[in-house]
Amino acid sequence: MSVQAVAQNSRESILDAAQQLIARHGYDGFSMRELSQHSGVAKSTLYHYFQDKREIYLNVLERDMRLLQEKLAAMVGTSAEPTRDRLYALIAVYNDAVQERGILALNVLRSAGELDAAFSRFFRQQRDAFMQPFRTVLLDGVEQGAVRGDLDVDMAILSLIGMINGFVAQRMLVDCIGDEAVIPAREMMIEHTLALYLGGISRRS
Amino acid sequence: MSVQAVAQNSRESILDAAQQLIARHGYDGFSMRELSQHSGVAKSTLYHYFQDKREIYLNVLERDMRLLQEKLAAMVGTSAEPTRDRLYALIAVYNDAVQERGILALNVLRSAGELDAAFSRFFRQQRDAFMQPFRTVLLDGVEQGAVRGDLDVDMAILSLIGMINGFVAQRMLVDCIGDEAVIPAREMMIEHTLALYLGGISRRS
Amino acid sequence: MSVQAVAQNSRESILDAAQQLIARHGYDGFSMRELSQHSGVAKSTLYHYFQDKREIYLNVLERDMRLLQEKLAAMVGTSAEPTRDRLYALIAVYNDAVQERGILALNVLRSAGELDAAFSRFFRQQRDAFMQPFRTVLLDGVEQGAVRGDLDVDMAILSLIGMINGFVAQRMLVDCIGDEAVIPAREMMIEHTLALYLGGISRRS
Amino acid sequence: MSVQAVAQNSRESILDAAQQLIARHGYDGFSMRELSQHSGVAKSTLYHYFQDKREIYLNVLERDMRLLQEKLAAMVGTSAEPTRDRLYALIAVYNDAVQERGILALNVLRSAGELDAAFSRFFRQQRDAFMQPFRTVLLDGVEQGAVRGDLDVDMAILSLIGMINGFVAQRMLVDCIGDEAVIPAREMMIEHTLALYLGGISRRS
DNA sequence: AATGAATGAGTATTCATTCAT
DNA sequence: GATGAATGAATACTCATTCAT
CATH class of the missing domain: 1.10.10.60 (Homeodomain-like)
Incomplete structure (x- = not known):
């Protein structure tokens, strides 16, 4: 070698x-x-x-985020596919990545407050990058008339990511205490999230 | 004294x-x-x-969660009010509480993985308690026909909380670097979240 | 009350x-x-x-030693009894007292080296007092011709006490690890000690 | 270096x-x-x-005991020498070692009661090892007819060690208060111990 | 490229003790 | 007679880091 x-x-x-x-x-x-x-x-x-512990942290996060970005980018598909399917794929990928390695947004949260400016600027960059695939899909959706035109796309992405993170966090708790009642299986959770995200909780008239 | x-x-x-x-x-x-x-x-x-650091931690969280529960319970309103308004109130209260003091779900996330069983059982109990007001409103909504009958209410609550947490986390980051472009004002964020939660992102036919 | x-x-x-x-x-x-x-x-x-921890320590030891002295004094018997029997009684009492409460010489040893002068003067006094019954028996023995006239009585007493303490210490160790092979029962140990003390290890011609 | x-x-x-x-x-x-x-x-x-304080303790004791074992082993002599002389040498070596460095049995006593099982198992092993030279001498003595055949050798060794420890402890006390009346010089103490150990306190008929 | 030795500043926690009440 | 509140100094131990080799 x-x-x-x-x-x-x-x-x-x-x-x-x-x-x-x-x-x-x-x-x-x-x-x-x-x-x-x-x-x-x-x-x-x-x-x-x-150089120090902090640099290791940053490198780990960077590597991890890059990987996630690549995975998401690979799943973005084409505008020929239905928005619903494209979102499904992105949600699944994002969910699995966060779940598997407890990365990303969760770590942002964990260290929030101790970050100096440079640190959080780095996070901002990463976040913007991995939001891109979602942006593409949603904007395509708007263009095709599948998504509301008045939607604030970036906010909508943050909302989606928040929803997924919430479930991952729940699952982490559950792993500690072994109570699986509340936490649904992966597929159920994705279906739920997608349905809620697309259609909201309101009853259709 | x-x-x-x-x-x-x-x-x-x-x-x-x-x-x-x-x-x-x-x-x-x-x-x-x-x-x-x-x-x-x-x-x-x-x-x-x-007794030790851990007990201080638990006491802080307990006190904080109790306060949040009380605030939420005070805002639950009656079934006479429209579901939308009741949700608005709950979202606003929850958002402000988390924002002000960085509590709750955010701390659950931060310590997830190091929790022993007793610790996370405590969190479960607290979570169940503060989910209750949301549950009441959603179930009332179902009964009144404002909310989809096939909705998994508990999952929907977790989704809502995740959405809000996401924005709070963003705001925390922003506080560090002073870039306010992406993060909307409190009211905008609440409106967005409520709209998305109720109606989803899809365009109405 | x-x-x-x-x-x-x-x-x-x-x-x-x-x-x-x-x-x-x-x-x-x-x-x-x-x-x-x-x-x-x-x-x-x-x-x-x-006044402080040290005074508590001294009081405990004092009380304990006084008790031991009384027990020994009560067992000293009269010069009419055979020396062997009188020694047996004293050995048994001393052994039981030390064993039961881990006191006395063992604690002297434990704290030896940190004692200031006043402290160890106190021990000296106590020791002299509880040596007295042994002294009486041995001196009676000398007078009756049962004990060697050239014996340094005080040293002989210290030797006897050392022998007993050794067995008690062994028993303490054994209590920790539950191996009873080496440590004999109380009676055996007393008999052994007495025989050795009286006759030594040498074969009688 | x-x-x-x-x-x-x-x-x-x-x-x-x-x-x-x-x-x-x-x-x-x-x-x-x-x-x-x-x-x-x-x-x-x-x-x-x-790794921790305890490991330092064990290492010190181990090193010390090994040294004592070697010293004793070096002094065990051959069966050609009289039992008395061989015992004298062992007593002198043991006395000096304990006196100089306050080791061994004294520390066993000091920590007795707080030892966990592993700890006291270690002591047992060490004790068995440094008892060996005494065992050799006494068994040789039995064989040669110098020592009583019915003697429980292991108990007799513990008794001897106890006697010596007792004097060392006394000397420690004396060092604190500077009263040398009771404590004899090294040689006197060895002679006394040896005489007592060999012949007991009884008058020879 | 890789590491053992070394450290100052830090960790949570316990100590014996004082004091106002 | 009795105690809760309070503390400075100590406890064993860990931290991220530097440096000579």
Whole structure:
């Protein structure tokens, strides 16, 4: 294996381990010592690859967001497909990503308040990027007449993401106490969210 | 001042300071030293009133949730009022409470994953309690024919709360970087959320 | 109940609780908080009866030693009885007392090195007092010709006490790990100690 | 100086300092802060070499006991030598070791009662090991007819050790108050102990 | 590229004690 | 006689980080 490959491995294994720890414990809740143990890399070596804990955090989040963006972008489909199906795909992808790795918006929330300006500017950028696929679908929908023309698209996206995050958070709680009564299966949750999002709760006259 | 009043003062000032710190930094992010400084009470005195950090956390959350529950319950109104107006009131109250003090669901998210069973059982109970006013309004709505009869009410409540939380989180980010472009004013956000919640994004035929 | 009786009760219940705690954890290992809980007396009330932790310690030890002295004195018997029987009685009493409450020499050892002069002078006095019954028996023995005339009686007493303490310490260890192989029953141990003490290990020609 | 030598130095100087502190104050009575000061190593560095206080304690005791075992083993001599002389040597070595560093049985006593099972199992093993030289000498003595054949050797060893410990404890007390009346010089104490151990206190007919 | 050694500042928590009532 | 409130100093231990090698 080449020298670079080894380095790559170390760097990646650090990020991999960090990802899991951050997902589980958030920024304050994970330590460089744990990270060293989980990544199999000596504590001081962590500083060979990253300037400090914060940089590791940012790199993990960046990598994660990039991945999510790619996944979402891959699922955006074409304007030939019905808006409903395109949204279904995006919701499913977003839900799975957040669920699997506790990333993104959840971590934004967790660290909110301690972020300095630079930090949160970074989040803003990432957020804008991963909102894009949703934007595309909704704007196509508007054009095709499937979506209300007066809709504030960005706000609508935030609403959708909030809805999904809410369910993921619930599921996380449930994982702790093993009470599955309230939390529906993945498909049910997606169907519910989509129906609610498209049609609202009001009865159709 | 009576002995009891003094004690009350210390205990309350601890909880008040803790509330602010927890809202800002979450469980892991606030220290007993900070709490001591902010509350004006010696570090060891904290342990006169509470067994440990965790108990302080729980007390803060409990107090906060109780307050929210009361506010929501006071706003539930009667079935004589239109569902839309009743929801508006609940959304506004919930939004303001979360916004003001960074409580509730946001903290659930922040600490999710580190909660032991007892901890998350507590959260479940609180959540059930503050869902009740929403439940009342929605069920009344179903009965009156304003709300779809096939709606899963509990899921719909979680969805609504998720939507609001999303906006609050956005606003928190914005507070850090001072970019107000994306985040609408409180009333706009409530109107948007209500419209979306009631009618969905689809265009009415 | 008279006022004084109540006070007596509080004082005694403090000493009773302290006795148990000291027996179990030694001086450093017991806290005023624990003592307060075990005695059912408020923490600050402890200082109503005793100046500080150290005084409680001294009082417990004093009370305990006095009791032991009385027990030993009661068992000293008369010069009409055989030395062997008198020693048996003293050994049994001393063994039981130390065993039951982990007191005396064991605690002297535990705190040895941290004692200031006053502290250890106190121990010296106590020790001299409870050595007296042994002294009486051994001197009687010398007079009757049962004990070697050239024996340094005080040293011989310390030796005997050391032997017993050793077995008690062993038994304490055994209580922790439940291995009873090495530690003999009380009677066996007394018989062994007495035989060794009287006749030594050498084979009689 | 090589890296290893430095490390060795730190580790050893920690153990050296710990040894003194433990000898003087026992387990509960020495603090990591003191240890840091006495060893000239930063408090946090202590945790670089040992997991916790308890591990330091165990390491000190282990090292100490190993040393004592070696000293005793070196003094066990051959069956050609008289039992009396061999015992003299063992007693002298044991006495000096305990006296110099306040180790072993004294610390067992000091911490007895707080030991968990693992802890006291460790003590048992050590004790068995350093009893071995005594065992050898006594069994040789039995074989040669110098020691009573019906003697319970293990109990007899515990008795001997108890006798010595008793004197050491006395000497510790005396060191505090400067009253040397009762405590004899080293040689006198050994002679006394040996005489008593071999022949008992009874007058020979 | 990688690490063991080392640390100052920090963590939550407990200590024995004082004091006003 | 009795106590709740309060505290400064200590407890064992962890933190993110630096540096020589």
